[in-house]
Amino acid sequence: xxxxxxxxxxxxxxxxxxxxxxxxxxxxxxxxxxxxxxxxxxxxxxxxxxxxxxxxxxxxxxxxxxxxxxxxxxxxxxxxxxxxxxxxxxxxxxxxxxxxxxxxxxxxxxxxxxxxxxxxxxxxxxxxxxxxxxxxxxxxxxxxxxxxxxxxxxxxxxxxxxxxxxxxxxxxxxxxxxxxxxxxxxxxxxxxxxxxxxxxxxxxxxxxxxxxxxxxxxxxxxxxxxxxxxxxxxxxxxxxxxxxxxxxxxxxxxxxxxxxxxxxxxxxxxxxxxxxxxxxxxxxxxxxxxxxxxxxxxxxxxxxxxxxxxxxxxxxxxxxxxxxxxxxxxxxxxxxxx
Amino acid sequence: xxxxxxxxxxxxxxxxxxxxxxxxxxxxxxxxxxxxxxxxxxxxxxxxxxxxxxxxxxxxxxxxxxxxxxxxxxxxxxxxxxxxxxxxxxxxxxxxxxxxxxxxxxxxxxxxxxxxxxxxxxxxxxxxxxxxxxxxxxxxxxxxxxxxxxxxxxxxxxxxxxxxxxxxxxxxxxxxxxxxxxxxxxxxxxxxxxxxxxxxxxxxxxxxxxxxxxxxxxxxxxxxxxxxxxxxxxxxxxxxxxxxxxxxxxxxxxxxxxxxxxxxxxxxxxxxxxxxxxxxxxxxxxxxxxxxxxxxxxxxxxxxxxxxxxxxxxxxxxxxxxxxxxxxxxxxxxxxxxxxx
Numbered sequence: 001x002x003x004x005x006x007x008x009x010x011x012x013x014x015x016x017x018x019x020x021x022x023x024x025x026x027x028x029x030x031x032x033x034x035x036x037x038x039x040x041x042x043x044x045x046x047x048x049x050x051x052x053x054x055x056x057x058x059x060x061x062x063x064x065x066x067x068x069x070x071x072x073x074x075x076x077x078x079x080x081x082x083x084x085x086x087x088x089x090x091x092x093x094x095x096x097x098x099x100x101x102x103x104x105x106x107x108x109x110x111x112x113x114x115x116x117x118x119x120x121x122x123x124x125x126x127x128x129x130x131x132x133x134x135x136x137x138x139x140x141x142x143x144x145x146x147x148x149x150x151x152x153x154x155x156x157x158x159x160x161x162x163x164x165x166x167x168x169x170x171x172x173x174x175x176x177x178x179x180x181x182x183x184x185x186x187x188x189x190x191x192x193x194x195x196x197x198x199x200x201x202x203x204x205x206x207x208x209x210x211x212x213x214x215x216x217x218x219x220x221x222x223x224x225x226x227x228x229x230x231x232x233x234x235x236x237x238x239x240x241x242x243x244x245x246x247x248x249x250x251x252x253x254x255x256x257x258x259x260x261x262x263x264x265x266x267x268x269x270x271x272x273x274x275x276x277x278x279x280x281x282x283x284x285x286x287x288x289x290x291x292x293x294x295x296x297x298x299x300x301x302x303x304x305x306x307x308x309x310x311x312x313x314x315x316x317x318x319x320x321x322x323x324x325x326x327x328x329x330x331x332x333x334x335x336x337x338x
Numbered sequence: 339x340x341x342x343x344x345x346x347x348x349x350x351x352x353x354x355x356x357x358x359x360x361x362x363x364x365x366x367x368x369x370x371x372x373x374x375x376x377x378x379x380x381x382x383x384x385x386x387x388x389x390x391x392x393x394x395x396x397x398x399x400x401x402x403x404x405x406x407x408x409x410x411x412x413x414x415x416x417x418x419x420x421x422x423x424x425x426x427x428x429x430x431x432x433x434x435x436x437x438x439x440x441x442x443x444x445x446x447x448x449x450x451x452x453x454x455x456x457x458x459x460x461x462x463x464x465x466x467x468x469x470x471x472x473x474x475x476x477x478x479x480x481x482x483x484x485x486x487x488x489x490x491x492x493x494x495x496x497x498x499x500x501x502x503x504x505x506x507x508x509x510x511x512x513x514x515x516x517x518x519x520x521x522x523x524x525x526x527x528x529x530x531x532x533x534x535x536x537x538x539x540x541x542x543x544x545x546x547x548x549x550x551x552x553x554x555x556x557x558x559x560x561x562x563x564x565x566x567x568x569x570x571x572x573x574x575x576x577x578x579x580x581x582x583x584x585x586x587x588x589x590x591x592x593x594x595x596x597x598x599x600x601x602x603x604x605x606x607x608x609x610x611x612x613x614x615x616x617x618x619x620x621x622x623x624x625x626x627x628x629x630x631x632x633x634x635x636x637x638x639x640x641x642x643x644x645x646x647x648x649x650x651x652x653x654x655x656x657x658x659x660x661x662x663x664x665x666x667x668x669x670x671x672x673x674x675x676x677x678x679x
Contacts (some may be wrong), residue, residue: 017436017501045425048484048498054433060401061437085421088386092395095358096402100627115493116425142389152456157389160358 001297001334002311004038004072004306005031005323006226009058012313013049023316028065030320032329038102040226040306043077050312056089062190063097070332071097074191074226075106077175079124082151083134087158094162101162104191105132106173119150119257125178130168132186139167147307152299180204184211189220194308195229198279205300211217225302229282229309231289231325238284241318245311247283257293281305286329293330293335342638342675345379345413346372346664347567347649348403350394350519351590353378356551358392361598364657365394366406366652371661373407377583379443381415381647387453391653392594397430404438414531415567415647416447416514419447420465421458424475432503434479442502445532446473447514450602460491473511480508512565514608516603521545521669525552531567536599537606538620539636541607542566546641566643570623570650572630572666578622580615582659586652587622592652623648627666631674638679 007027011020039062045053059071071093077085094101096292107124114120119127130148134286138158146153164166171191172183183190188309190208192201210217234236282289283307296302307326310319346368352361372380381402384396400412417427435442439634448465449455457464471489475621478485479499487494503509513524514533525530531549533542569587573579623630637643648667651660 007495018504020438021437036428044500046396046497047428047500050500053437054430057397057430057433060398061405064404064405078427082421082458089395089398092398096362096394096398098359112495112497114493115427116497117423118489118492123503146400148459150459152459154456156453156457159386159391159393159395161386171443275489294644 001078001295001303001331002037002222003326003338004040004070004224005036006040006042006306006308006310007058007062007307008042008046008312009053010050010312011052012116012336013051015051015266017051017053020051023139024053024058025062025065026304026316027310027319027323028062028069029330030323032066032068032122034323036066036069036327037304038072038306039066040072040074041105044110044113045077045080045116046110052065052194054137056246059093060096062207063093063100063332067097069100070099070102072102072171072306073104075104075171077108077113078105078131079108079127080113080119081131083131083148084138084151084153084156084158086131086253087135087138089166090135091158091160091162094168095160098167099163101168102171103135103168104171104173105168105187107179115144121185123149129186136167168228169222174204179206181211184208184217185215189224190220190299191277192223192225192302194226194281194306196280217300220302223301224304224306225296225300226278226306226308227282227296228311229307229326230311231284231286231290231322233325235284235286235288242283242311245314245331273337284331288323290330290333290337294333297334297338339648341644342672342679343378343671344561344644345381345646345653346377346410346548347381347383347415347441347645348399349383349510349649349651350399351388351391351653353391353654354392356392358394361392362394365404365658366517367391368660368664369403369410371408371664373409376662377410377651377668378645379411379413381413381445383415384418385454385545386418386421386449387451387457397434400434400442401437404434405574411441411443412441413443413446413512413565413647413678416512418449418454419446419472420449420468421454422625424479425492425494425497426474427472427560428476428479429500431476431509432499432501434505435505435509436501440509442503442505442509443511443512444476445514447488447532448520448602450599451597464490470523470527477508477511498648500666510519510563516521516546518548518604522552525549525558526556530561530563530565533564533641534601535567535569535649536594536621537607539640540620540631541604541640542637544606545604560642563645564642565645566637566641567647567649568623568637568650569621570630570648570663570667572627572671574626576625576629579626580618583622583624586655587618589654590652606646627670627674630667631678634675635670635678638675 017249047119170187171189173191174180484496484498511528514532515521515524515530571579571583
């Protein structure tokens with residue numbers, strides 16, 4: 001089992017981001033010390049009122065704090081970008097980190113981002129697919145010529161290829177059914193996002209497996225699953241401590257329109273807290289969290305858990321405490337149970 | 339004139355086939371040495387699709403190297419601003435500024451390579467317009483709460499950045515300019531004109547007059563910091579330095595010529611295909627410590643440059659040679675300049 005730390009790096013307006021930056025670095029150092037396998041950083045633009053560090057410079061800086069950890073883009077909002085730009089930047093990260101990059105990509109969903117990048121929601125699928133195709137070509141070939149809907153590669157050879165061959169692992173983050181099929185077709189694995197319940201994912205896992213069969217591809221060795229986590233010595237303590245942060249967090253997602261990107265039947269993020277926790281989060285005492293992880297592993301085959309421990313407004317010490325609880329009490333128990 | 343400041347230029351350019359992780363370690367070593375020797379800044383350039391040269395990308399490189407050189411200012415020299423979306427650049431550079439504790443200097447330029455314009459879905463015809471609207475948008479995103487602005491290739495609709503830079507009102511803005519029109523733009527739109535390494539001192543002198551008149555027109559004072567960039571090799575004599583630098587520097591400028599850099603330079607100084615020996619006249623700082631100190635003083639006295647970014651490393655150059663040149667500069671050239679100013 002592999003465990004990754006999601007460095008959310010999202011903070012309230014007005015927070016001193018120099019202080020928060022140090023806190024993020026402390027999280028990374030602790031993840032290294034505790035034997036996590038990876039570190040994941042998301043991407044948002046025009047994210048106010050939340051403040052956040054940008055993915056590419058952040059991953060570049062943090063790699064010095066956690067040299068053993070894989071560095072995961074979770075996810076590049078690929079529809080926004082020019083493929084040569086992303087191919088070049090990520091290749092640099094891969095070389096600088098001595099081959100630690102995992103390239104997670106997704107569609108994005110916010111209007112302000114599409115507009116800011118001179119594109120639209122309507123174009124996002126076609127841009128995603130042509131961008132991904134172009135990036136893989138640029139990483140693996142010289143003299144690439146490819147005409148896209150919004151770019152023109154004319155005999156391009158990158159300034160620097162990634163260290164990992166043939167490419168860094170490619171994950172596609174997918175919420176909706178069509179995107180899950182796309183993940184089977186175009187990526188090394190489907191990156192299961194943190195928002196959906198087990199029952200939804202089970203249904204989609206079926207879709208994924210069928211799509212893999214259609215492509216003659218085997219089930220991937222690495223099946224990553226991101227989950228929000230809150231662990232405390234007891235369930236009651238977990239509920240008391242977590243409530244304010246959790247509610248605030250999902251309110252923002254709902255305002256941003258994240259729930260529109262999810263399949264029917266599971267698209268109301270504005271639910272009651274207890275309801276949200278059921279089969280969706282990793283939540284409770286160490287024993288309970290252990291059980292939940294084992295269940296996800298046995299039911300879905302998930303074997304790389306990206307843990308969303310840090311929620312907006314949560315003090316850093318609480319994050320570090322939970323990381324320690326996970327390492328000391330949950331990880332060993334999970335190993336035993338498997 | 340103010341005390342002279344020095345930066346190291348980090349193009350990070352290597353020949354095709356070089357092991358880039360080894361190259362990366364060399365670059366980090368150069369940065370650590372610059373920190374130790376008391377340099378003031380480091381500069382990272384930007385090229386994409388750089389084959390046959392290999393190089394690291396600007397934003398991730400600055401993100402990483404800041405950890406090796408915690409005192410040095412971090413200069414983008416330059417962001418090829420015409421290629422990008424302003425929301426993207428504003429966000430990325432703000433992150434660099436905050437993570438580094440407010441050390442970013444934002445150098446921007448037009449770019450000139452067709453392969454880059456095309457890959458970014460634009461053309462060289464659009465580059466001036468895009469440059470100007472992008473720079474305006476970035477400044478607004480950095481300084482205003484919410485920005486609404488309709489650009490030719492982007493739309494900002496009540497956009498508010500995820501993070502503002504640490505430096506207020508913004509990090510210093512430099513515009514790298516070769517051609518006369520760009521120098522006038524630098525006077526209007528930037529905190530300083532960033533003098534490039536390609537032109538002869540006499541050309542720069544002429545352009546400095548142009549710059550001053552444009553500043554007057556814009557009602558702006560001469561900047562406190564006037565930055566310039568030069569190729570440099572510190573040897574025991576001029577002849578020795580010229581010979582030592584030749585294989586690497588000549589190769590580098592051949593590539594610049596192939597890329598079309600000289601099309602962007604003024605008519606009276608735009609031929610980078612010249613033989614190496616003609617090319618180095620009045621353009622590169624190659625010589626003994628005394629000769630180089632003289633040249634630096636001349637740049638300061640004749641043009642007013644007081645922040646000099648020095649390119650010690652070129653394609654194919656052995657690391658030891660580069661480190662030695664850097665060290666000799668700090669130990670032998672720098673004190674001479676201080677005495678002479």
